[in-house]
Amino acid sequence: MERVKGIEPSHEAWKASVLPLNYTRNRAQPTNPACVVNPPSLACAAVSSLLLKGGRVIDPANSRDETADVLLVDGRVAAIGADALGQAPEGGAVEDVSGKVVCPGLIDIHVHFREPGQTAKENIETGAAAAARGGFTTVVCMPNTSPAIDNPGTVALIQDSAERSAKVNVLTTGAITKGIAGEELAPIGSLKSAGVVAITDDGHCVQDNDLMRRALEYTAMFNLPVMDHCQDYSLVGSGVMHEGYWNSTLGLPGWPSAGEEMIVARNILLAEKTGAHIHCQHMSAAGSIRLLREAKSRGVPISGEACPHHFTLTDATIAGSEKFWAEDGKGVNYPGDGERPAWPEFDTNFKMNPPLRSAADREAVIEGIVDGTLEIISSDHAPHCDYEKEVEFANAPFGITGLENQLAVALMQFYHSGRMPLADVIDRLTVAPARLIRSDRGTLSVGAPADVTVFDPDAEWVFRREDTASKATNNPFYDWTLKGRPVMTIVGGEIVWQ
Numbered sequence: 178m179e180r181v182k183g184i185e186p187s188h189e190a191w192k193a194s195v196l197p198l199n200y201t202r203n204r205a206q207p208t209n210p211a212c213v214v215n216p217p218s219l220a221c222a223a224v225s226s227l228l229l230k231g232g233r234v235i236d237p238a239n240s241r242d243e244t245a246d247v248l249l250v251d252g253r254v255a256a257i258g259a260d261a262l263g264q265a266p267e268g269g270a271v272e273d274v275s276g277k278v279v280c281p282g283l284i285d286i287h288v289h290f291r292e293p294g295q296t297a298k299e300n301i302e303t304g305a306a307a308a309a310r311g312g313f314t315t316v317v318c319m320p321n322t323s324p325a326i327d328n329p330g331t332v333a334l335i336q337d338s339a340e341r342s343a344k345v346n347v348l349t350t351g352a353i354t355k356g357i358a359g360e361e362l363a364p365i366g367s368l369k370s371a372g373v374v375a376i377t378d379d380g381h382c383v384q385d386n387d388l389m390r391r392a393l394e395y396t397a398m399f400n401l402p403v404m405d406h407c408q409d410y411s412l413v414g415s416g417v418m419h420e421g422y423w424n425s426t427l428g429l430p431g432w433p434s435a436g437e438e439m440i441v442a443r444n445i446l447l448a449e450k451t452g453a454h455i456h457c458q459h460m461s462a463a464g465s466i467r468l469l470r471e472a473k474s475r476g477v478p479i480s481g482e483a484c485p486h487h488f489t490l491t492d493a494t495i496a497g498s499e500k501f502w503a504e505d506g507k508g509v510n511y512p513g514d515g516e517r518p519a520w521p522e523f524d525t526n527f528k529m530n531p532p533l534r535s536a537a538d539r540e541a542v543i544e545g546i547v548d549g550t551l552e553i554i555s556s557d558h559a560p561h562c563d564y565e566k567e568v569e570f571a572n573a574p575f576g577i578t579g580l581e582n583q584l585a586v587a588l589m590q591f592y593h594s595g596r597m598p599l600a601d602v603i604d605r606l607t608v609a610p611a612r613l614i615r616s617d618r619g620t621l622s623v624g625a626p627a628d629v630t631v632f633d634p635d636a637e638w639v640f641r642r643e644d645t646a647s648k649a650t651n652n653p654f655y656d657w658t659l660k661g662r663p664v665m666t667i668v669g670g671e672i673v674w675q
């Protein structure tokens with residue numbers, strides 16, 4: 178198959194840091210060769226089709242929850258329900274998914290695939306493979322790569338790599354500031370033209386309030402969301418874990434909740450002032466959620482997300498598994514009565530930014546997801562090499578992987594715990610993230626892209642280190658019994674993982 182034309186390395190675009198606003202990539206449209214003369218239709222001989230039979234179809238975007246067949250034809254949702262079987266082309270593929278949930282392909286708007294520059298940790302191919310394994314059909318990469326994704330050339334590099342090697346849709350954000358250094362705005366218009374779905378300095382936080390204001394005013398012209406990693410550097414300093422009982426007990430520098438809440442408050446004020454939307458990433462502190470809830474009740478254009486580790490684990494995990502399970506672990510909806518997984522104290526797979534916080538904070542994050550203050554669940558999938566994590570806690574890099582355990586942990590904490598209906602959990606993983614990035618995915622509407630996730634909500638399985646598709650193994654949930662498991666991931670009508 179001929180490679181689609183992208184920007185080749187010799188092209189000037191690789192050297193240019195700023196491209197004209199009308200710049201677009203030279204992208205070949207995928208065309209079914211049999212359909213070149215006549216427009217694609219069901220009558221077309223080489224049409225590709227897949228009929229998913231007998232599953233429980235949950236599509237929050239259309240308030241659908243019923244047992245039905247789903248027909249995918251030529252990369253689009255073609256029919257659902259009674260029409261599906263009759264419209265299925267003869268000889269098309271059929272999968273029996275009875276007893277399983279069929280939902281729009283899951284979307285994770287917060288992943289770090291480390292390409293370019295840090296591909297010993299992960300690359301787009303392996304990150305996308307982990308996404309497919311976790312039931313995710315679309316992911317959004319963060320720009321804190323090396324170099325940072327702050328110009329159209331780097332965006333094109335990622336798009337080309339994704340086209341070549343990724344099993345799922347890999348989208349990218351661009352940086353707010355050049356080199357994510359927080360000093361000078363990146364060429365945001367050119368980034369938008371090159372195809373970024375949002376801008377963020379994730380991994381860093383713009384400290385200069387005026388610069389953040391200008392970024393918001395500028396992006397409002399492009400209808401581009403701004404995502405923010407909320408961290409006030411003057412308050413957080415060299416903190417490596419939540420500032421509270423456990424950091425003083427363990428003797429580690431604290432990362433206070435106020436370090437996050439301060440920037441959430443700043444973002445609310447700036448969103449209100451500029452009218453531009455800000456999305457607060459990986460919320461961890463009770464005060465942040467309180468601030469967001471109040472601001473949203475007044476109609477401020479602001480939103481938030483939470484990650485599985487923040488609504489499941491607490492800072493007690495860093496004192497070791499015994500300490501955790503004795504107290505805070507009771508807040509985990511752990512399946513079965515089996516033995517709980519064990520880990521030592523100072524395990525660096527419990528170190529991430531923002532840090533795991535108290536049980537009260539975890540409860541507030543859960544309440545935020547349940548009442549919709551936090552609209553989106555994301556993984557903050559952040560791979561690192563073993564040798565980087567196998568050091569003293571204070572010296573280890575922040576971050577853990579999460580794409581493969583995210584769906585199960587979300588189902589355990591929200592659905593199996595009885596706190597949310599299944600459709601609402603799926604909403605936080607599909608249509609809500611799609612809405613933020615202005616995507617037509619995240620729904621099973623007829624005509625929508627044929628991205629579908631099939632999962633068994635009740636399957637119990639043990640998450641094993643050796644089974645991961647990621648390059649990295651920095652994950653705190655290994656050896657956990659999880660409840661809820663993807664069984665099939667479909668992207669553009671093709672099964673990419675089963």
Ligand SMILES: [Zn+2]
Pocket residue numbers: 379380381406458459530531
């Ligand atoms: Zn972050």
